[in-house]
Amino acid sequence: MRNLLSTALLAVCASAVSAADIRIDSTYLVAGEKTKGVATLATSPLPKDASVRITLTRETDVPSEPGAKGGTVTEEIANQPLADATFPFELTTKGMLTGRLRVLAELLEGKNGPCLEMAWGPVINVGVRRRVDLAGDWSVVKIDPLLGDVRERPKNWVPPTPPATIVQPGPLPFDAGFRGWVTLKREASWKDLGDLKPRLIHLSGISDSAVVQVNGQSLGETYPVEDMAVLTHWVEFHSPYKGPENAQKRLMLMDLGVQDPVTLALPKALDGKGEIELKIRGTSGLFAQKPPYGILGEMYLAATPGIYIKNVSFDTEMVAPASVPAGRDAGSTMSYRRFKFHLVMGNDTGSDFKGNLRAAYGRYAGKTAYTAPCPEYAEEVHPLVLAKGESTVEITRDETPRFDTCRATFMAMDGSKVLDAESCDFHTVTVEIRNRRDLFLNNERFFVKGQGSWGEDPNSRLQLRLKGGNAFRSHRSDPSKQFPGMVSAAENINSRLADGLLTSAGGALLASCERCAFWNPQDTSNISKAVKFHVRQLYACPGLILWEATNELFGEPEEARLAIQEAFHKLDPYHRPMTATKGSGEWEAEAKDGRVAGVDIVGCQYLLSKEALNSVTAAITEHPIMSTEVNWNDMALLGKNLWKEWLDKGVCGSLLFDYSGNALNQPAPMIPPPEQEQNYPWDIMRRRDRALYQDLVATAKRQTDGRVRVTVGNQMPFTLRKVSLSVKELARFSVPDLSAGDAATIILPPEHSPPLRSPVVLRAEYQTHGGLPSMILLTPVVVAETTKEGGKK
Numbered sequence: 001m002r003n004l005l006s007t008a009l010l011a012v013c014a015s016a017v018s019a020a021d022i023r024i025d026s027t028y029l030v031a032g033e034k035t036k037g038v039a040t041l042a043t044s045p046l047p048k049d050a051s052v053r054i055t056l057t058r059e060t061d062v063p064s065e066p067g068a069k070g071g072t073v074t075e076e077i078a079n080q081p082l083a084d085a086t087f088p089f090e091l092t093t094k095g096m097l098t099g100r101l102r103v104l105a106e107l108l109e110g111k112n113g114p115c116l117e118m119a120w121g122p123v124i125n126v127g128v129r130r131r132v133d134l135a136g137d138w139s140v141v142k143i144d145p146l147l148g149d150v151r152e153r154p155k156n157w158v159p160p161t162p163p164a165t166i167v168q169p170g171p172l173p174f175d176a177g178f179r180g181w182v183t184l185k186r187e188a189s190w191k192d193l194g195d196l197k198p199r200l201i202h203l204s205g206i207s208d209s210a211v212v213q214v215n216g217q218s219l220g221e222t223y224p225v226e227d228m229a230v231l232t233h234w235v236e237f238h239s240p241y242k243g244p245e246n247a248q249k250r251l252m253l254m255d256l257g258v259q260d261p262v263t264l265a266l267p268k269a270l271d272g273k274g275e276i277e278l279k280i281r282g283t284s285g286l287f288a289q290k291p292p293y294g295i296l297g298e299m300y301l302a303a304t305p306g307i308y309i310k311n312v313s314f315d316t317e318m319v320a321p322a323s324v325p326a327g328r329d330a331g332s333t334m335s336y337r338r339f340k341f342h343l344v345m346g347n348d349t350g351s352d353f354k355g356n357l358r359a360a361y362g363r364y365a366g367k368t369a370y371t372a373p374c375p376e377y378a379e380e381v382h383p384l385v386l387a388k389g390e391s392t393v394e395i396t397r398d399e400t401p402r403f404d405t406c407r408a409t410f411m412a413m414d415g416s417k418v419l420d421a422e423s424c425d426f427h428t429v430t431v432e433i434r435n436r437r438d439l440f441l442n443n444e445r446f447f448v449k450g451q452g453s454w455g456e457d458p459n460s461r462l463q464l465r466l467k468g469g470n471a472f473r474s475h476r477s478d479p480s481k482q483f484p485g486m487v488s489a490a491e492n493i494n495s496r497l498a499d500g501l502l503t504s505a506g507g508a509l510l511a512s513c514e515r516c517a518f519w520n521p522q523d524t525s526n527i528s529k530a531v532k533f534h535v536r537q538l539y540a541c542p543g544l545i546l547w548e549a550t551n552e553l554f555g556e557p558e559e560a561r562l563a564i565q566e567a568f569h570k571l572d573p574y575h576r577p578m579t580a581t582k583g584s585g586e587w588e589a590e591a592k593d594g595r596v597a598g599v600d601i602v603g604c605q606y607l608l609s610k611e612a613l614n615s616v617t618a619a620i621t622e623h624p625i626m627s628t629e630v631n632w633n634d635m636a637l638l639g640k641n642l643w644k645e646w647l648d649k650g651v652c653g654s655l656l657f658d659y660s661g662n663a664l665n666q667p668a669p670m671i672p673p674p675e676q677e678q679n680y681p682w683d684i685m686r687r688r689d690r691a692l693y694q695d696l697v698a699t700a701k702r703q704t705d706g707r708v709r710v711t712v713g714n715q716m717p718f719t720l721r722k723v724s725l726s727v728k729e730l731a732r733f734s735v736p737d738l739s740a741g742d743a744a745t746i747i748l749p750p751e752h753s754p755p756l757r758s759p760v761v762l763r764a765e766y767q768t769h770g771g772l773p774s775m776i777l778l779t780p781v782v783v784a785e786t787t788k789e790g791g792k793k
């Protein structure tokens with residue numbers, strides 16, 4: 001009762017107060033630094049016995065001391081009578097190297113009485129590097145609009161007259177018709193940095209590109225328009241700007257989203273002041289309205305000592321463990337993902353440096369990828385020797401593949417002192433091909449059970465999960481949650497993963513039913529640029545398991561696919577396999593010695609007959625094969641039980657389509673209608689549809705004493721973990737892990753047993769493949785248990 005009462009009071013308090021406020025002197029602190037804040041409370045007059053309580057939540061990602069424990073800790077830092085409406089307090093980053101602080105102020109009736117008023121303060125980020133903030137007024141040097149006819153621009157549009165100054169970060173204040181470049185400049189100055197000097201510049205939320213220049217020296221463009229290569233005529237076909245003479249305009253009007261944060265090393269350290277110039281590009285307008293553009297996130301110079309980290313990147317490979325881990329059988333198929341972190345480091349001290357490199361590895365706690373606190377779970381210390389100038393340091397670490405998103409933080413140490421630190425996000429999800437034909441996900445045999453619809457709303461995702469699906473083919477971008485109006489394909493894929501659904505391909509790089517027109521054997525740079533553009537948007541998504549090169553592209557030469565495959569393998573640090581799609585007969589014509597050049601997974605459209613299946617599996621013996629387009633309600637699929645035929649032939653998965661668009665966009669009935677029921681629309685998922693490829697199968701048999709024996713078995717060649725079965729209106733049962741072919745039995749008492757020919761409704765929740773969450777509904781119909789002779793018991 002006490003907990004319920006506290007929750008109720010908190011809810012009342014939270015909804016009643018809007019005027020309370022907390023102001024913090026600084027929302028970014030470095031380790032060991034303090035800041036002050038003031039809580040201003042709105043209730044007037046104050047109750048005679050009012051008290052103020054200040055609560056601090058520390059989310060420590062990396063502790064300041066090696067070996068110390070991180071995590072989230074909440075502590076009360078003040079609780080005392082309040083005589084005035086304002087209450088000052090002080091905060092410190094005690095014990096933290098990186099993380100966040102949150103402050104809650106509450107006005108109480110008495111010392112521990114009901115909450116009358118409350119307010120949360122802003123998030124205070126804790127880091128290693130001191131910052132020189134670049135936010136504020138920037139002088140407008142010039143504007144350079146894209147002239148001529150531009151789609152969705154009024155016919156009488158004229159270039160705007162720019163103001164003398166513009167505030168950044170924030171959207172640039174030009175009308176929706178503006179496309180082009182805006183050049184901004186400001187001088188930054190600083191003091192009280194001690195022996196630190198600005199050596200890097202950080203920009204986040206760039207929309208959609210910026211040329212950065214410091215003291216007249218260019219650091220390059222964050223995403224040049226020339227890198228937005230268009231491989232086919234597809235964009236040109238949909239654009240009003242045709243022909244090679246309009247190629248630059250077409251590129252300028254492609255739709256781009258907000259870029260990932262970038263940190264650029266300066267040519268040399270700044271001393272006291274520096275002139276910063278940004279030439280910001282605003283594009284888009286082909287398929288979407290022009291979003292706001294400018295620098296929409298953070299912008300600052302980062303100050304470091306003479307020993308500092310310029311950049312962190314990584315590459316990966318799969319390796320078998322040196323010895324079989326405890327609890328695993330000899331000959332286990334277990335393998336690790338090996339990360340090779342590359343650190344580009346600078347030494348401006350004028351002499352060689354000897355110290356240590358501390359590496360802290362954290363695991364994000366949020367359901368969506370790369371969100372919530374990221375407390376460390378492992379730490380290493382490596383000797384560090386740096387010559388004068390620039391050096392590259394490699395750190396190797398093996399991780400068990402799983403659906404966790406992580407962060408590696410590297411710290412240059414001089415004794416116990418942290419000189420500089422830099423982080424890099426990564427995930428450990430591993431998709432690989434084994435035994436020539438089998439697809440493996442996180443060390444377990446995997447079958448793609450996908451859907452061609454987009455799955456943009458929770459109901460459609462629920463429908464697919466209940467049916468037993470685990471993936472979507474491709475994606476459609478949602479408006480970004482972080483920057484309204486922007487598009488973020490990665491955000492869409494990551495939110496699917498939170499629901500336990502993967503993305504089988506990041507959208508086809510080349511999709512057209514017409515003749516391929518992009519290939520030039522003398523210059524393949526357009527392929528590299530296009531793949532780079534594709535990869536940089538999506539590579540960090542742990543839910544993305546395959547790349548798709550082509551879909552129904554007519555007449556692409558083998559050399560083109562080879563170039564695309566090489567680019568994907570080179571540019572994706574996770575080295576996911578690549579698929580390409582044709583009708584099955586086309587692949588047989590291209591197969592040589594059981595292989596098809598330029599593809600890792602062979603995608604076949606409409607394998608709707610045993611003859612076609614036998615033909616392609618006989619011709620292609622060295623690649624996994626996937627059925628990439630079949631309508632989920634196709635009578636050939638259901639009537640011939642082709643899903644089982646595919647599995648028996650080693651097909652690694654299927655991507656069922658829903659061209660009607662209705663099957664996933666309707667309520668999911670708890671008990672699906674039977675196959676013979678004709679009163680429902682054709683598009684509704686019947687019982688056979690839902691059971692098409694669920695991991696679990698269930699039976700329900702009534703015994704002579706009135707109890708019902710429910711048996712749930714794993715029909716897939718991978719283990720189901722953390723299994724629970726919830727029986728409607730009865731109870732939830734925990735079930736041991738189910739290996740391939742294992743089954744679990746629960747007994748329902750007579751008073752909770754449905755009658756004969758009625759369904760038992762079970763919700764099964766479990767995890768597969770290193771933490772992928774799954775949930776399905778099972779509705780076995782109760783039948784009478786029979787004896788060995790075939791009679792009823």
